[in-house]
Amino acid sequence: MGIDQSTEMPKRLSDKPIFQRVAKIILYVFLIGVAVLQLLPLVWLFLFSLKNNQEVFNLPPLALPQDPQWGNYVNVWTQGNIGQYFFNSVYITASAVILTVLFASLVTFAITRMQWKLSTLVLGLFMVGLMIPVHSTLIPLFNFFLNINLMDHPLAIILTYTAFNLPITIMILLGFYYTLPREIEEAAIMDGCSVHRLFFQITLPMTAPVVATTAIINMIYNWNEFVFVNTFISSDKFKTLTVGIQNFIGQYQTDWGAIGATLMISIIPILIAFLVLSNRIVEGITAGSVKG
Amino acid sequence: MNKVMSDKKVIALYVLPAFLLLMVLVYIPIILTGYYGLMRWDGIGAMEFIGLDNYQRLLQDSTFWRSAxxxxxxxxxxVLSLVGYLIISMVLAGKIKGADLFRKIYLIPMLLSSVAIAQLWMRIYHPTNGVINRFLESIGIENTPLWLADTNIVLYSIFIPIIWQYAGFYILIYYAALKNVPNELVEAARIDGATPWQIGYKIKLPLIAGVIKVTIVLAVVGSLKYFDLIWVMTQGGPNGASEVIASYMYKQAFNTYNFGYGSAIGFFLLILCLIVTYFIRKLTASKEDVQY
Known part of the structure; x- marks a missing residue:
């Protein structure tokens, strides 16, 4: 049996082996059942993205497509603005991630390494920012961007993402900065190193692992964000994938293959990122949540 | 050393970019939400000060209270679903091979955009071609439910994908907390003859009480401000049966241009979230005293 009967407790296993084994099997069936529930909707999505309507309507839902319609993907990519939305998502996400991680690192460095009276207050304001619901800021932000002519402009989205992700990013960075040994930095200052050199050439490279973690978390948040883009962007040419596919799917009410292919295109980048970076994603989500 | 690290100009340079973004895009908007809530305003024309009229209207607005x-x-x-997540996590944190893989699989839906999840589940719930009704028909059930069009069940129908989406997130948090419980305590209890059930209930649970408290706050506040799936799947319909505070606010502001009234709802949401966070933390404060 491929089930855990680790070497640690052979005695107990021999005490009541059958009961233990049955209990273990039940637990595994339970866990696998949950995993199937989590994955099944996505498997079904992938299957119908490769079918034509006839197959969607007539074959059993989880049947394999008889003649996979890869053309569905080509069609939605070439017919609509999916390519444009995709590109918008990439550069808006990337710009906001870079700004957030840089600004958050600068603040965290100033708070943990430099001496100034207001540091506790400033940190407190960032941490309280974690609790503010975005919907309570929508109307004033809408009015603000209208007045400074940034309505329907990608910069409005990039700056908003940066502002709202700073608190969580600083919170994750903070834990790492506190544990980082200060001897190297102190020695550098003794040798006459400037603060800027210290930050950019010594501290920032030393924090690379946690910077990567926060960057990934930010990337996922920004890639999936819906409300801000839906509210502040009206031109098709600036829409991100999340909002773009929402309108795009509207045109295909009845073409299941096209809808499936569009949804698959929007989630594939995240799935690939997850396959490659799952450990860091798990780490980031854990670090970003527990302290609440 | 101290002189270099307390250089006011450097500190300002490092802190101000992030601080200004936080002030301009997060704090000033929440203050303005409260201020706009005192106005009659269509978002374009001049504001008219009407005192607490919007808040009085809020108290008497039956649609708002139904949404609330x-x-x-x-x-x-x-909060109830947290119990299920906790049970899954306790199973996972036992001696389970592949626990790491399980929790990663569970996490996948959490990484997808709300729009993709909503669009996918709209197909799953599709009255004739959706996977659920196809299954119900195949086992001989006629008059299959109209999951998203039936006012009696629509809210529950939307809640299922929410569980699906967040399961992995909470399991991840609980799993990490359970793995942090010192092994010596668990071993000591086992030697004293405690059953696995007793170990879980009497030892592990009290030790992760702090984390459970945080997840209750996250779940309650996250639900009170919930918007995304509801907005994409039903826009609060049919007939207001799935209307929530945030979707009602959004409609008041951006569909019917009652910016003043919308702001009052937004401000109410903000205060509600802050009060609920405070009270849950206060009510559960005693449990925090448990030390490892």
């Missing part, structure tokens, strides 16, 4: 009731119901469901 739905948000409250979501909060109750979410």
């Amino acid at each position: 009731g739905h948000s409250g119901l979501l909060a109750i469901f979410s």
Whole structure:
């Protein structure tokens, strides 16, 4: 049996082996059942993205497509603005991630390494920012961007993402900065190193692992964000994938293959990122949540 | 050393970019939300000061209270679902091979955009071609439910994908906390003859009480401000049966241009979230005293 009967407790296993084994099997069936529930909707999505309507309507839902319609993907990519939305998502996400991680690192460095009276207050304001619901800021932000002519402009989205992700990013960075040994930095200052050199050439490279973690978390948040883009962007040419596919799917009410292919295109980048970076994603989500 | 690290100019340079973004895009908007709530305003024309009229209207607006009731119901469901997540996590944190893989699989839906999840589940719930009704028909059930069009069940129908989406997130948090419980305590209890059930209930659970408290806050506040899936799947319909506070606010502001009234709702949401966070933390404060 491929089930855990680790070497640690052979005695107990021999005490009541059958009961233990049955209990273990039940637990595994339970866990696998949950995993199937989590994955099944996505498997079904992938299957119908490769079918034509006839197959969607007539074959059993989880049947394999008889003649996979890869053309569905080509069609939605070439017919609509999916390519444009995709590109918008990439550069808006990337710009906001870079700004957030840089600004958050600068603040965290100033708070943990430099001496100034207001540091506790400033940190407190960032941490309280974690609790503010975005919907309570929508109307004033809408009015603000209208007045400074940034309505329907990608910069409005990039700056908003940066502002709202700073608190969580600083919170994750903070834990790492506190544990980082200060001897190297102190020695550098003794040798006459400037603060800027210290930050950019010594501290920032030393924090690379946690910077990567926060960057990934930010990337996922920004890639999936819906409300801000839906509210502040009206031109098709600036829409991100999340909002773009929402309108795009509207045109295909009845073409299941096209809808499936569009949804698959929007989630594939995240799935690939997850396959490659799952450990860091798990780490980031854990670090970003527990302290609440 | 001290002189270099307390250089006011450097500190300002490092802190101000992030601080200004936080002030301009997060704090000033929440203050303005409260201020706009005192106005009659269509978002374009001049504002007219009407004192607390919007808040009085809020108190008497039965549609608003019905929406608030739905948000409250979501909060109750979410807290109840935490029990299920906790049970799964306790199983996972036992001696389970592949626990790491399981929790990663569970996490996948959490990484997808709300729009993709909503669009996918709209197909799953599709009255004739959706996977659920196809299955129900195949086992001989006629008059299959109209999951998203039936006012009696629509809120529950939307809650299922919410559970699906967040399961992995909470399991991840609980799993990490359970793995942090010192092994010596568990071993000592086992030697004293404690059953696995007793170890879980009497030793591990009290030790992760702090984390459970944080997740209750996250679940309640997250539910009270919930918007995304509801907005994409039903826009609060049919007939207001799935309307929640945030969707009602959004409609008041951006569909019917009652910016003043919308702001009052937004401000109410902000205060509600802050009060609920405060009270849950206060009510559960005693449990925090448990030390490892």
